[in-house]
Amino acid sequence: MVESKILVVDDDINICELIEVYLMKEGYKVYKANDGESALKIFKEKQVDLILLDIMMPKMDGYSVLKEIRRESQIPVIMLTAKGETFDKVLGLELGADDYMVKPFEPKELVARIRAVLRRYKPLSQKRVIEYTDLVIDPDSYIVMYKGNKIEMPPKEFDLLYFLASNPNKVYTRDQLLYEVWGYDYPGDSRTVDVHVKRVREKLMENEEWQIKTVWGVGYKFEVK
Amino acid sequence: MVESKILVVDDDINICELIEVYLMKEGYKVYKANDGESALKIFKEKQVDLILLDIMMPKMDGYSVLKEIRRESQIPVIMLTAKGETFDKVLGLELGADDYMVKPFEPKELVARIRAVLRRYKPLSQKRVIEYTDLVIDPDSYIVMYKGNKIEMPPKEFDLLYFLASNPNKVYTRDQLLYEVWGYDYPGDSRTVDVHVKRVREKLMENEEWQIKTVWGVGYKFEVK
DNA sequence: AAAATTTTTAATAATGTGTGAATTTAATTT
DNA sequence: AAATTAAATTCACACATTATTAAAAATTTT
Numbered sequence: 271m272v273e274s275k276i277l278v279v280d281d282d283i284n285i286c287e288l289i290e291v292y293l294m295k296e297g298y299k300v301y302k303a304n305d306g307e308s309a310l311k312i313f314k315e316k317q318v319d320l321i322l323l324d325i326m327m328p329k330m331d332g333y334s335v336l337k338e339i340r341r342e343s344q345i346p347v348i349m350l351t352a353k354g355e356t357f358d359k360v361l362g363l364e365l366g367a368d369d370y371m372v373k374p375f376e377p378k379e380l381v382a383r384i385r386a387v388l389r390r391y392k393p394l395s396q397k398r399v400i401e402y403t404d405l406v407i408d409p410d411s412y413i414v415m416y417k418g419n420k421i422e423m424p425p426k427e428f429d430l431l432y433f434l435a436s437n438p439n440k441v442y443t444r445d446q447l448l449y450e451v452w453g454y455d456y457p458g459d460s461r462t463v464d465v466h467v468k469r470v471r472e473k474l475m476e477n478e479e480w481q482i483k484t485v486w487g488v489g490y491k492f493e494v495k
Numbered sequence: 496m497v498e499s500k501i502l503v504v505d506d507d508i509n510i511c512e513l514i515e516v517y518l519m520k521e522g523y524k525v526y527k528a529n530d531g532e533s534a535l536k537i538f539k540e541k542q543v544d545l546i547l548l549d550i551m552m553p554k555m556d557g558y559s560v561l562k563e564i565r566r567e568s569q570i571p572v573i574m575l576t577a578k579g580e581t582f583d584k585v586l587g588l589e590l591g592a593d594d595y596m597v598k599p600f601e602p603k604e605l606v607a608r609i610r611a612v613l614r615r616y617k618p619l620s621q622k623r624v625i626e627y628t629d630l631v632i633d634p635d636s637y638i639v640m641y642k643g644n645k646i647e648m649p650p651k652e653f654d655l656l657y658f659l660a661s662n663p664n665k666v667y668t669r670d671q672l673l674y675e676v677w678g679y680d681y682p683g684d685s686r687t688v689d690v691h692v693k694r695v696r697e698k699l700m701e702n703e704e705w706q707i708k709t710v711w712g713v714g715y716k717f718e719v720k
Numbered sequence: 721a722a723a724a725t726t727t728t729t730a731a732t733a734a735t736g737t738g739t740g741a742a743t744t745t746a747a748t749t750t
Numbered sequence: 751a752a753a754t755t756a757a758a759t760t761c762a763c764a765c766a767t768t769a770t771t772a773a774a775a776a777t778t779t780t
Contacts, residue, residue, distance in 0.1 A: 709770090724777105724778080745757080
Protein backbone atom coordinates (compact mmCIF):
# COMPACT_ATOMS: atom_id res chain seq x y z
CA MET A 271 0.00 0.00 0.00
CA VAL A 272 1.27 3.42 -0.87
CA GLU A 273 2.22 5.36 2.25
CA SER A 274 0.27 8.47 3.06
CA LYS A 275 1.85 11.87 2.82
CA ILE A 276 1.32 14.32 5.63
CA LEU A 277 1.97 18.04 5.75
CA VAL A 278 2.89 19.36 9.19
CA VAL A 279 2.39 23.07 9.71
CA ASP A 280 3.71 24.69 12.87
CA ASP A 281 5.77 27.81 13.42
CA ASP A 282 7.80 26.00 16.06
CA ILE A 283 10.51 24.16 14.17
CA ASN A 284 11.15 21.81 17.06
CA ILE A 285 7.56 20.65 17.16
CA CYS A 286 7.60 20.10 13.43
CA GLU A 287 10.65 17.94 13.70
CA LEU A 288 9.38 16.05 16.68
CA ILE A 289 6.20 15.18 14.86
CA GLU A 290 8.17 14.31 11.77
CA VAL A 291 10.25 11.77 13.64
CA TYR A 292 7.17 10.01 14.98
CA LEU A 293 5.29 10.00 11.73
CA MET A 294 8.25 8.75 9.77
CA LYS A 295 8.53 5.92 12.24
CA GLU A 296 4.96 5.05 11.37
CA GLY A 297 5.81 4.97 7.71
CA TYR A 298 4.31 8.26 6.67
CA LYS A 299 6.02 10.66 4.34
CA VAL A 300 6.29 14.06 5.96
CA TYR A 301 6.43 17.58 4.57
CA LYS A 302 6.98 20.54 6.88
CA ALA A 303 6.02 24.18 6.76
CA ASN A 304 6.62 26.86 9.39
CA ASP A 305 4.09 29.41 8.23
CA GLY A 306 0.81 29.61 6.43
CA GLU A 307 2.16 30.73 3.14
CA SER A 308 4.68 27.99 2.65
CA ALA A 309 2.04 25.55 3.86
CA LEU A 310 -0.24 26.59 1.04
CA LYS A 311 2.63 26.40 -1.38
CA ILE A 312 3.44 22.81 -0.45
CA PHE A 313 -0.23 21.94 -0.41
CA LYS A 314 -0.55 23.11 -3.99
CA GLU A 315 2.63 21.49 -5.21
CA LYS A 316 2.54 18.12 -3.53
CA GLN A 317 -0.30 15.69 -3.43
CA VAL A 318 -0.51 15.35 0.34
CA ASP A 319 -3.13 13.16 2.00
CA LEU A 320 -3.59 14.94 5.29
CA ILE A 321 -2.60 18.20 6.97
CA LEU A 322 -1.68 18.84 10.60
CA LEU A 323 -2.30 22.51 11.11
CA ASP A 324 -1.27 24.65 14.04
CA ILE A 325 -3.69 27.46 14.78
CA MET A 326 -1.46 30.06 16.38
CA MET A 327 1.03 31.20 13.80
CA PRO A 328 2.48 34.60 12.99
CA LYS A 329 1.25 36.33 9.86
CA MET A 330 -1.37 33.88 8.64
CA ASP A 331 -3.14 31.86 11.31
CA GLY A 332 -4.42 28.30 11.01
CA TYR A 333 -8.00 29.30 10.41
CA SER A 334 -7.06 31.38 7.39
CA VAL A 335 -4.94 28.59 6.00
CA LEU A 336 -7.79 26.15 6.48
CA LYS A 337 -10.23 28.50 4.83
CA GLU A 338 -7.92 28.85 1.87
CA ILE A 339 -7.46 25.10 1.57
CA ARG A 340 -11.18 24.45 1.74
CA ARG A 341 -11.72 26.64 -1.30
CA GLU A 342 -10.32 23.91 -3.43
CA SER A 343 -10.05 20.69 -1.49
CA GLN A 344 -11.72 18.43 1.03
CA ILE A 345 -8.42 17.02 2.19
CA PRO A 346 -8.52 15.92 5.85
CA VAL A 347 -7.17 18.50 8.27
CA ILE A 348 -6.37 18.04 11.94
CA MET A 349 -5.96 21.27 13.87
CA LEU A 350 -3.29 21.62 16.54
CA THR A 351 -3.79 23.95 19.44
CA ALA A 352 -1.69 24.68 22.50
CA LYS A 353 -3.21 24.12 25.89
CA GLY A 354 -4.60 27.36 27.18
CA GLU A 355 -5.05 28.84 23.75
CA THR A 356 -8.66 29.48 23.14
CA PHE A 357 -9.50 27.17 20.36
CA ASP A 358 -12.76 28.04 18.77
CA LYS A 359 -14.16 24.63 18.14
CA VAL A 360 -17.18 25.89 16.35
CA LEU A 361 -15.13 28.01 14.01
CA GLY A 362 -12.78 25.15 13.25
CA LEU A 363 -15.71 22.88 12.59
CA GLU A 364 -17.55 25.27 10.40
CA LEU A 365 -14.46 25.75 8.34
CA GLY A 366 -14.32 22.03 7.95
CA ALA A 367 -11.60 20.70 10.20
CA ASP A 368 -11.83 16.96 10.67
CA ASP A 369 -10.40 16.71 14.13
CA TYR A 370 -8.17 18.60 16.49
CA MET A 371 -5.59 17.92 19.15
CA VAL A 372 -4.47 19.87 22.16
CA LYS A 373 -0.73 20.21 22.66
CA PRO A 374 1.12 18.62 24.28
CA PHE A 375 -0.20 15.30 23.08
CA GLU A 376 0.88 11.71 23.12
CA PRO A 377 2.50 10.75 19.84
CA LYS A 378 0.54 7.53 19.92
CA GLU A 379 -2.68 9.42 20.15
CA LEU A 380 -1.71 11.61 17.24
CA VAL A 381 -1.00 8.57 15.14
CA ALA A 382 -4.33 7.03 16.16
CA ARG A 383 -6.20 10.16 15.13
CA ILE A 384 -4.39 10.33 11.84
CA ARG A 385 -5.24 6.74 11.10
CA ALA A 386 -8.87 7.28 12.05
CA VAL A 387 -9.22 10.34 9.88
CA LEU A 388 -7.46 8.78 6.92
CA ARG A 389 -9.56 5.68 7.21
CA ARG A 390 -12.69 7.76 7.16
CA TYR A 391 -11.58 9.81 4.22
CA LYS A 392 -10.24 7.09 1.98
CA PRO A 393 -13.51 5.29 1.20
CA LEU A 394 -14.53 8.48 -0.57
CA SER A 395 -12.62 7.29 -3.56
CA GLN A 396 -15.12 4.48 -3.77
CA LYS A 397 -13.60 1.72 -5.72
CA ARG A 398 -15.93 -0.31 -7.78
CA VAL A 399 -15.97 -3.72 -9.36
CA ILE A 400 -14.74 -3.82 -12.93
CA GLU A 401 -16.17 -6.39 -15.31
CA TYR A 402 -15.34 -7.58 -18.79
CA THR A 403 -15.99 -10.84 -20.54
CA ASP A 404 -14.30 -13.59 -18.53
CA LEU A 405 -12.85 -11.02 -16.15
CA VAL A 406 -14.00 -9.56 -12.86
CA ILE A 407 -11.75 -7.31 -10.82
CA ASP A 408 -13.15 -6.74 -7.35
CA PRO A 409 -11.21 -4.30 -5.18
CA ASP A 410 -13.33 -5.13 -2.14
CA SER A 411 -12.28 -8.73 -1.96
CA TYR A 412 -9.05 -8.14 -3.83
CA ILE A 413 -9.94 -10.92 -6.16
CA VAL A 414 -9.54 -11.31 -9.87
CA MET A 415 -11.85 -13.83 -11.49
CA TYR A 416 -10.65 -15.03 -14.85
CA LYS A 417 -12.85 -17.47 -16.75
CA GLY A 418 -14.49 -18.47 -13.52
CA ASN A 419 -11.25 -19.07 -11.61
CA LYS A 420 -9.91 -17.05 -8.76
CA ILE A 421 -6.55 -15.60 -9.64
CA GLU A 422 -4.30 -14.67 -6.77
CA MET A 423 -2.40 -11.50 -7.42
CA PRO A 424 0.07 -9.54 -5.29
CA PRO A 425 -0.92 -5.96 -4.49
CA LYS A 426 1.20 -4.17 -7.09
CA GLU A 427 0.03 -6.39 -9.89
CA PHE A 428 -3.55 -6.03 -8.76
CA ASP A 429 -3.28 -2.25 -8.55
CA LEU A 430 -1.71 -2.06 -11.97
CA LEU A 431 -4.35 -4.22 -13.58
CA TYR A 432 -7.08 -2.39 -11.75
CA PHE A 433 -5.81 0.96 -12.90
CA LEU A 434 -5.40 -0.03 -16.52
CA ALA A 435 -8.73 -1.82 -16.66
CA SER A 436 -10.59 1.09 -15.15
CA ASN A 437 -9.36 3.28 -17.98
CA PRO A 438 -9.78 1.01 -20.97
CA ASN A 439 -8.24 1.88 -24.33
CA LYS A 440 -6.27 4.73 -22.87
CA VAL A 441 -2.52 4.58 -23.28
CA TYR A 442 -0.28 5.34 -20.32
CA THR A 443 3.45 5.84 -20.45
CA ARG A 444 5.55 3.93 -17.98
CA ASP A 445 6.17 7.12 -16.07
CA GLN A 446 2.48 7.81 -15.83
CA LEU A 447 1.89 4.33 -14.53
CA LEU A 448 4.66 4.69 -11.98
CA TYR A 449 3.04 7.91 -10.87
CA GLU A 450 -0.48 6.52 -10.68
CA VAL A 451 0.13 3.05 -9.35
CA TRP A 452 3.39 3.26 -7.47
CA GLY A 453 3.01 6.74 -6.07
CA TYR A 454 3.73 10.33 -6.78
CA ASP A 455 7.37 10.38 -5.99
CA TYR A 456 8.47 6.88 -6.70
CA PRO A 457 12.13 7.07 -7.61
CA GLY A 458 12.51 3.74 -9.35
CA ASP A 459 13.21 2.57 -12.83
CA SER A 460 10.51 2.39 -15.46
CA ARG A 461 11.55 -1.16 -16.40
CA THR A 462 9.71 -2.10 -13.26
CA VAL A 463 6.46 -1.53 -15.06
CA ASP A 464 7.40 -3.95 -17.81
CA VAL A 465 8.06 -6.70 -15.36
CA HIS A 466 4.75 -6.23 -13.65
CA VAL A 467 2.92 -6.12 -16.95
CA LYS A 468 4.55 -9.40 -17.82
CA ARG A 469 3.46 -10.98 -14.57
CA VAL A 470 -0.10 -9.85 -14.98
CA ARG A 471 -0.10 -11.06 -18.56
CA GLU A 472 1.07 -14.53 -17.72
CA LYS A 473 -1.67 -14.84 -15.15
CA LEU A 474 -4.32 -13.69 -17.58
CA MET A 475 -3.05 -15.46 -20.75
CA GLU A 476 -4.26 -14.61 -24.20
CA ASN A 477 -7.75 -13.35 -24.58
CA GLU A 478 -9.94 -12.37 -27.49
CA GLU A 479 -11.98 -9.64 -25.94
CA TRP A 480 -9.39 -7.65 -24.11
CA GLN A 481 -5.69 -7.57 -23.30
CA ILE A 482 -2.93 -5.40 -21.97
CA LYS A 483 -1.43 -4.16 -25.17
CA THR A 484 1.96 -2.59 -25.72
CA VAL A 485 1.91 0.65 -27.63
CA TRP A 486 5.34 0.67 -29.12
CA GLY A 487 7.44 3.65 -28.14
CA VAL A 488 4.74 4.95 -25.83
CA GLY A 489 3.49 2.63 -23.12
CA TYR A 490 0.63 0.29 -22.31
CA LYS A 491 -3.11 0.20 -22.52
CA PHE A 492 -5.93 -2.11 -21.56
CA GLU A 493 -7.49 -2.69 -24.93
CA VAL A 494 -11.08 -3.81 -25.26
CA LYS A 495 -12.62 -5.04 -28.49
CA MET B 496 -21.61 -1.75 7.71
CA VAL B 497 -24.99 -0.16 8.17
CA GLU B 498 -24.57 3.26 9.69
CA SER B 499 -26.15 3.75 13.08
CA LYS B 500 -28.90 6.24 13.66
CA ILE B 501 -28.58 8.55 16.61
CA LEU B 502 -31.17 10.80 18.17
CA VAL B 503 -29.78 13.96 19.77
CA VAL B 504 -32.03 15.62 22.31
CA ASP B 505 -31.08 19.05 23.63
CA ASP B 506 -33.05 22.25 24.01
CA ASP B 507 -30.05 24.25 22.83
CA ILE B 508 -30.20 24.22 19.06
CA ASN B 509 -26.54 25.15 18.72
CA ILE B 510 -25.42 22.18 20.74
CA CYS B 511 -27.63 19.93 18.70
CA GLU B 512 -26.06 21.16 15.52
CA LEU B 513 -22.55 21.01 16.83
CA ILE B 514 -23.04 17.40 17.81
CA GLU B 515 -24.69 16.70 14.51
CA VAL B 516 -21.70 17.95 12.56
CA TYR B 517 -19.36 15.68 14.44
CA LEU B 518 -21.52 12.63 14.27
CA MET B 519 -22.23 13.02 10.60
CA LYS B 520 -18.53 13.19 10.00
CA GLU B 521 -18.26 9.83 11.71
CA GLY B 522 -20.82 8.39 9.38
CA TYR B 523 -23.81 8.36 11.69
CA LYS B 524 -27.27 9.39 10.67
CA VAL B 525 -28.53 12.05 13.06
CA TYR B 526 -32.01 13.03 14.20
CA LYS B 527 -32.52 16.08 16.38
CA ALA B 528 -35.14 17.03 18.93
CA ASN B 529 -35.28 20.14 21.11
CA ASP B 530 -37.70 18.95 23.73
CA GLY B 531 -38.88 15.78 25.39
CA GLU B 532 -42.07 15.40 23.49
CA SER B 533 -40.63 15.60 20.01
CA ALA B 534 -37.84 13.32 21.19
CA LEU B 535 -40.38 10.65 22.10
CA LYS B 536 -42.14 11.20 18.83
CA ILE B 537 -39.00 10.61 16.79
CA PHE B 538 -38.05 7.71 18.99
CA LYS B 539 -41.35 6.03 18.20
CA GLU B 540 -41.29 6.80 14.51
CA LYS B 541 -37.71 6.11 13.57
CA GLN B 542 -35.69 3.05 14.39
CA VAL B 543 -32.84 4.84 16.11
CA ASP B 544 -29.94 2.94 17.61
CA LEU B 545 -28.84 5.29 20.36
CA ILE B 546 -30.07 8.40 22.12
CA LEU B 547 -28.08 11.36 23.44
CA LEU B 548 -30.30 12.92 26.02
CA ASP B 549 -29.89 16.26 27.74
CA ILE B 550 -31.24 16.33 31.27
CA MET B 551 -32.17 19.96 31.76
CA MET B 552 -34.95 20.77 29.39
CA PRO B 553 -38.05 22.89 29.75
CA LYS B 554 -41.37 21.10 30.09
CA MET B 555 -40.25 17.49 30.18
CA ASP B 556 -36.82 16.80 31.62
CA GLY B 557 -34.38 14.10 30.56
CA TYR B 558 -35.24 11.76 33.39
CA SER B 559 -38.87 11.71 32.40
CA VAL B 560 -38.01 11.08 28.78
CA LEU B 561 -35.73 8.24 29.77
CA LYS B 562 -38.38 6.76 32.02
CA GLU B 563 -40.82 6.86 29.18
CA ILE B 564 -38.38 5.26 26.76
CA ARG B 565 -37.53 2.49 29.17
CA ARG B 566 -41.15 1.43 29.32
CA GLU B 567 -40.76 -0.04 25.90
CA SER B 568 -37.13 -0.26 24.93
CA GLN B 569 -33.64 -1.10 26.12
CA ILE B 570 -32.06 1.16 23.53
CA PRO B 571 -28.73 2.62 24.69
CA VAL B 572 -29.00 6.11 26.15
CA ILE B 573 -26.18 8.50 26.99
CA MET B 574 -27.21 11.36 29.28
CA LEU B 575 -25.85 14.87 28.76
CA THR B 576 -25.52 17.23 31.65
CA ALA B 577 -24.15 20.74 31.95
CA LYS B 578 -21.32 21.39 34.38
CA GLY B 579 -22.74 22.80 37.57
CA GLU B 580 -26.13 21.30 37.08
CA THR B 581 -26.95 18.88 39.79
CA PHE B 582 -26.90 15.61 38.03
CA ASP B 583 -28.30 12.68 39.89
CA LYS B 584 -26.19 9.79 38.72
CA VAL B 585 -28.02 7.30 40.83
CA LEU B 586 -31.32 8.32 39.40
CA GLY B 587 -29.96 8.18 35.86
CA LEU B 588 -28.48 4.77 36.44
CA GLU B 589 -31.58 3.41 38.10
CA LEU B 590 -33.59 4.53 35.16
CA GLY B 591 -31.22 2.65 32.94
CA ALA B 592 -28.89 5.18 31.35
CA ASP B 593 -25.84 3.54 29.81
CA ASP B 594 -23.40 6.35 30.18
CA TYR B 595 -23.31 10.08 30.73
CA MET B 596 -21.21 13.04 29.72
CA VAL B 597 -20.66 16.41 31.31
CA LYS B 598 -20.83 19.44 29.06
CA PRO B 599 -18.73 20.90 27.67
CA PHE B 600 -17.14 17.73 26.41
CA GLU B 601 -14.61 16.85 23.80
CA PRO B 602 -16.43 15.81 20.65
CA LYS B 603 -13.98 13.01 20.14
CA GLU B 604 -14.67 11.70 23.58
CA LEU B 605 -18.34 11.69 22.77
CA VAL B 606 -17.67 9.73 19.62
CA ALA B 607 -15.49 7.28 21.49
CA ARG B 608 -18.21 6.63 24.04
CA ILE B 609 -20.88 6.27 21.44
CA ARG B 610 -18.82 3.69 19.65
CA ALA B 611 -18.11 1.90 22.91
CA VAL B 612 -21.75 1.78 23.88
CA LEU B 613 -22.86 0.70 20.45
CA ARG B 614 -20.28 -2.03 20.38
CA ARG B 615 -21.54 -3.34 23.66
CA TYR B 616 -25.22 -3.04 22.99
CA LYS B 617 -25.44 -3.53 19.32
CA PRO B 618 -28.99 -2.77 18.31
CA LEU B 619 -31.11 -5.89 18.03
CA SER B 620 -31.85 -5.08 14.45
CA GLN B 621 -28.19 -5.33 13.56
CA LYS B 622 -27.26 -8.07 15.95
CA ARG B 623 -27.83 -11.41 14.45
CA VAL B 624 -26.63 -14.95 14.50
CA ILE B 625 -24.22 -15.67 11.68
CA GLU B 626 -24.27 -19.08 10.11
CA TYR B 627 -22.09 -20.87 7.63
CA THR B 628 -21.52 -24.54 7.04
CA ASP B 629 -20.20 -26.02 10.28
CA LEU B 630 -20.13 -22.62 11.89
CA VAL B 631 -22.57 -20.67 14.02
CA ILE B 632 -21.60 -17.40 15.65
CA ASP B 633 -24.11 -16.19 18.18
CA PRO B 634 -23.50 -12.69 19.51
CA ASP B 635 -26.20 -13.00 22.16
CA SER B 636 -24.56 -15.83 24.01
CA TYR B 637 -21.06 -15.13 22.76
CA ILE B 638 -20.81 -18.70 21.64
CA VAL B 639 -19.21 -20.16 18.56
CA MET B 640 -20.29 -23.59 17.38
CA TYR B 641 -17.86 -25.32 15.07
CA LYS B 642 -18.81 -28.70 13.65
CA GLY B 643 -21.26 -29.19 16.44
CA ASN B 644 -18.82 -28.34 19.22
CA LYS B 645 -18.84 -25.33 21.44
CA ILE B 646 -15.68 -23.34 20.92
CA GLU B 647 -14.61 -21.17 23.79
CA MET B 648 -13.39 -17.83 22.60
CA PRO B 649 -12.27 -14.75 24.51
CA PRO B 650 -14.15 -11.55 23.69
CA LYS B 651 -11.63 -9.93 21.35
CA GLU B 652 -11.27 -13.05 19.28
CA PHE B 653 -15.02 -13.39 19.16
CA ASP B 654 -15.51 -9.78 18.11
CA LEU B 655 -12.90 -10.10 15.40
CA LEU B 656 -14.40 -13.28 14.02
CA TYR B 657 -17.88 -11.84 14.25
CA PHE B 658 -16.92 -8.71 12.39
CA LEU B 659 -15.08 -10.50 9.63
CA ALA B 660 -17.77 -13.13 9.24
CA SER B 661 -20.52 -10.56 9.04
CA ASN B 662 -18.76 -8.98 6.08
CA PRO B 663 -17.70 -12.02 4.10
CA ASN B 664 -15.27 -11.70 1.22
CA LYS B 665 -14.44 -8.13 2.01
CA VAL B 666 -10.83 -7.32 2.76
CA TYR B 667 -10.00 -5.16 5.75
CA THR B 668 -6.62 -3.69 6.47
CA ARG B 669 -5.25 -4.14 9.94
CA ASP B 670 -5.93 -0.50 10.64
CA GLN B 671 -9.51 -0.85 9.59
CA LEU B 672 -9.92 -3.83 11.85
CA LEU B 673 -8.39 -1.96 14.76
CA TYR B 674 -10.84 0.81 14.12
CA GLU B 675 -13.87 -1.41 13.75
CA VAL B 676 -13.18 -4.06 16.34
CA TRP B 677 -10.92 -2.39 18.85
CA GLY B 678 -12.46 1.04 18.73
CA TYR B 679 -12.28 4.57 17.51
CA ASP B 680 -9.19 5.71 19.28
CA TYR B 681 -7.23 2.56 19.82
CA PRO B 682 -3.59 3.55 19.71
CA GLY B 683 -2.00 0.12 19.58
CA ASP B 684 0.11 -1.77 17.15
CA SER B 685 -1.35 -3.51 14.16
CA ARG B 686 0.55 -6.74 14.89
CA THR B 687 -2.11 -7.24 17.52
CA VAL B 688 -4.52 -8.13 14.77
CA ASP B 689 -2.22 -10.83 13.44
CA VAL B 690 -2.01 -12.49 16.78
CA HIS B 691 -5.75 -12.57 17.20
CA VAL B 692 -6.24 -13.89 13.71
CA LYS B 693 -3.80 -16.65 14.47
CA ARG B 694 -5.69 -17.64 17.61
CA VAL B 695 -9.03 -17.66 15.91
CA ARG B 696 -7.56 -19.72 13.12
CA GLU B 697 -6.13 -22.36 15.38
CA LYS B 698 -9.48 -22.76 17.05
CA LEU B 699 -11.28 -23.08 13.75
CA MET B 700 -8.69 -25.17 11.89
CA GLU B 701 -8.80 -25.71 8.16
CA ASN B 702 -12.12 -25.64 6.47
CA GLU B 703 -13.25 -26.12 2.92
CA GLU B 704 -16.16 -23.74 2.82
CA TRP B 705 -14.77 -20.72 4.51
CA GLN B 706 -11.64 -19.39 6.17
CA ILE B 707 -9.95 -16.27 7.37
CA LYS B 708 -7.66 -15.57 4.49
CA THR B 709 -4.62 -13.34 4.37
CA VAL B 710 -4.58 -10.95 1.47
CA TRP B 711 -0.90 -10.34 1.13
CA GLY B 712 0.10 -6.73 1.46
CA VAL B 713 -3.44 -5.70 2.26
CA GLY B 714 -5.11 -7.37 5.22
CA TYR B 715 -7.56 -10.12 6.06
CA LYS B 716 -10.92 -11.32 4.88
CA PHE B 717 -13.44 -13.98 5.75
CA GLU B 718 -13.60 -15.84 2.49
CA VAL B 719 -16.55 -17.99 1.62
CA LYS B 720 -16.64 -20.40 -1.28
C1' DA C 721 -3.51 -13.46 44.26
C1' DA C 722 -4.35 -16.34 40.56
C1' DA C 723 -6.09 -16.98 36.13
C1' DA C 724 -7.30 -15.46 31.85
C1' DT C 725 -6.80 -12.40 28.25
C1' DT C 726 -4.58 -9.00 25.55
C1' DT C 727 -0.61 -6.67 23.79
C1' DT C 728 4.10 -6.30 22.60
C1' DT C 729 8.40 -7.96 21.03
C1' DA C 730 11.43 -10.20 18.23
C1' DA C 731 13.00 -14.00 15.57
C1' DT C 732 11.76 -16.65 11.55
C1' DA C 733 9.27 -17.78 7.48
C1' DA C 734 6.98 -16.62 3.38
C1' DT C 735 6.20 -13.82 -0.37
C1' DG C 736 6.74 -9.93 -3.35
C1' DT C 737 9.53 -6.48 -5.78
C1' DG C 738 13.07 -4.23 -8.41
C1' DT C 739 17.31 -4.43 -11.07
C1' DG C 740 20.76 -5.50 -14.62
C1' DA C 741 21.86 -8.22 -18.38
C1' DA C 742 20.66 -11.11 -22.05
C1' DT C 743 17.30 -11.77 -25.56
C1' DT C 744 13.77 -10.81 -28.63
C1' DT C 745 10.97 -7.83 -31.37
C1' DA C 746 9.86 -3.74 -33.99
C1' DA C 747 11.02 0.31 -36.52
C1' DT C 748 14.33 2.72 -39.25
C1' DT C 749 18.10 3.31 -42.25
C1' DT C 750 21.12 1.89 -45.81
C1' DA D 751 16.06 -6.85 -48.00
C1' DA D 752 19.72 -6.66 -44.91
C1' DA D 753 21.76 -4.14 -41.44
C1' DT D 754 21.25 -1.08 -37.77
C1' DT D 755 19.23 0.94 -33.93
C1' DA D 756 15.94 1.45 -30.34
C1' DA D 757 12.54 -0.45 -27.47
C1' DA D 758 10.28 -4.18 -25.14
C1' DT D 759 10.47 -8.61 -23.00
C1' DT D 760 12.17 -11.89 -20.18
C1' DC D 761 14.95 -14.14 -16.70
C1' DA D 762 16.82 -15.01 -12.36
C1' DC D 763 18.37 -13.62 -8.22
C1' DA D 764 19.35 -10.36 -4.48
C1' DC D 765 16.92 -7.64 -1.66
C1' DA D 766 12.90 -5.83 0.76
C1' DT D 767 8.63 -6.21 2.69
C1' DT D 768 5.07 -8.49 5.02
C1' DA D 769 3.12 -12.35 7.68
C1' DT D 770 3.43 -15.80 11.16
C1' DT D 771 4.56 -17.50 15.34
C1' DA D 772 6.15 -18.24 20.04
C1' DA D 773 7.09 -16.38 24.16
C1' DA D 774 7.30 -12.68 27.43
C1' DA D 775 5.17 -8.70 29.45
C1' DA D 776 1.31 -6.10 30.65
C1' DT D 777 -3.29 -5.71 31.68
C1' DT D 778 -7.80 -7.08 33.11
C1' DT D 779 -10.95 -10.18 35.21
C1' DT D 780 -12.22 -13.42 38.59
